[in-house]
Amino acid sequence: MQNFRGEDLNxxxxxxxxxxxxxxACNSKKINLWAKSGNFKAVRCTECxxxxxxxxxxxxxxxxxxxxxxxKRRTNNEKKxxxxxxxxxxxxxxxxxxxxxxxxxxxxxxxxxFLDAMPEKFEKxxxxxxxxxxxxxxxxxxKFRENIHNCSIENAPFSNYFFDAIVMRGTIxxxxxxLNAIKKAxxxxxxxxxxxxxxxxxxxxxxxxxYRDQWTLFHPVQHIWHFSRENLKLIAEKFGLQLVAWDxxxxxxxxxxVKENIKDxxxxxxxQEKGFQHKMEVSPPYYxxxxxxxxxxx
Numbered sequence: 001m002q003n004f005r006g007e008d009l010n011x012x013x014x015x016x017x018x019x020x021x022x023x024x025a026c027n028s029k030k031i032n033l034w035a036k037s038g039n040f041k042a043v044r045c046t047e048c049x050x051x052x053x054x055x056x057x058x059x060x061x062x063x064x065x066x067x068x069x070x071x072k073r074r075t076n077n078e079k080k081x082x083x084x085x086x087x088x089x090x091x092x093x094x095x096x097x098x099x100x101x102x103x104x105x106x107x108x109x110x111x112x113x114f115l116d117a118m119p120e121k122f123e124k125x126x127x128x129x130x131x132x133x134x135x136x137x138x139x140x141x142x143k144f145r146e147n148i149h150n151c152s153i154e155n156a157p158f159s160n161y162f163f164d165a166i167v168m169r170g171t172i173x174x175x176x177x178x179l180n181a182i183k184k185a186x187x188x189x190x191x192x193x194x195x196x197x198x199x200x201x202x203x204x205x206x207x208x209x210x211y212r213d214q215w216t217l218f219h220p221v222q223h224i225w226h227f228s229r230e231n232l233k234l235i236a237e238k239f240g241l242q243l244v245a246w247d248x249x250x251x252x253x254x255x256x257x258v259k260e261n262i263k264d265x266x267x268x269x270x271x272q273e274k275g276f277q278h279k280m281e282v283s284p285p286y287y288x289x290x291x292x293x294x295x296x297x298x
Contacts, residue, residue, distance in 0.1 A: 015061025088117035102164030108171035112137030204228035255285035
């Protein structure tokens with residue numbers, strides 16, 4: 001049985017049929033094993049550093065996993081909901097540095113929590129594949145309920161050049177086809193529009209390299225891809241999107257606990273030096289674990 005940090009993934013192992021032996025960022029075929037958890041394997045491109053589950057879960061499996069994701073893995077954890085609410089505000093403030101008004105789309109908007117954290121001056125839209133989350137957003141947030149749609153980005157009901165800004169917050173790493181998703185986002189953006197990739201795991205982080213499968217952001221089903229700033233830049237440029245700013249939020253976030261986090265990481269380094277990586281606990285929040293990137297359409 002595939003048990004991952006207390007979560008039974010046995011039902012999903014049969015859906016791991018999607019294989020990628022060429023890097024989607026730089027097209028290199030030079031890949032090697034990066035991490036292994038049971039029968040689940042992650043590989044890394046030796047050219048650009050992109051990390052991905054190989055094989056990874058197919059669309060049928062992902063649809064099953066994310067069905068009522070909001071009820072099974074979101075609203076039932078009060079502590080995380082409180083932390084997320086604080087982080088939503090921080091991420092909204094980050095976006096406001098670059099974008100002050102207009103139409104904004106949240107891709108993978110879940111229950112509308114992040115859209116609600118955005119100021120009222122924005123015209124808010126959201127798309128989400130979990131029907132239960134869409135129903136939650138429509139019931140809870142009357143001001144933008146009509147602008148929430150149950151669909152993937154590929155099937156989003158918007159014309160080209162419709163949005164001033166598009167956000168993928170904690171989303172791109174979950175997608176089966178991130179290239180097509182970014183292309184669609186670029187198509188829907190007006191000229192000089194902004195594309196934000198926020199709250200996304202940084203595969204080039206110190207903790208990712210140290211902990212591998214015990215990195216807190218490693219998840220065989222949920223996180224198919226672990227990008228870096230550099231390889232996301234490579235992908236975005238294919239679709240006319242230029243990287244203009246970035247941030248690695250940790251200090252000042254609700255997850256920060258510098259003294260304890262550094263202590264935990266130092267202990268993990270000592271264990272690894274002794275050859276006991278398998279005994280390391282799941283990694284703590286840490287510097288550069290997460291990244292927020294800003295792209296502008298040509």
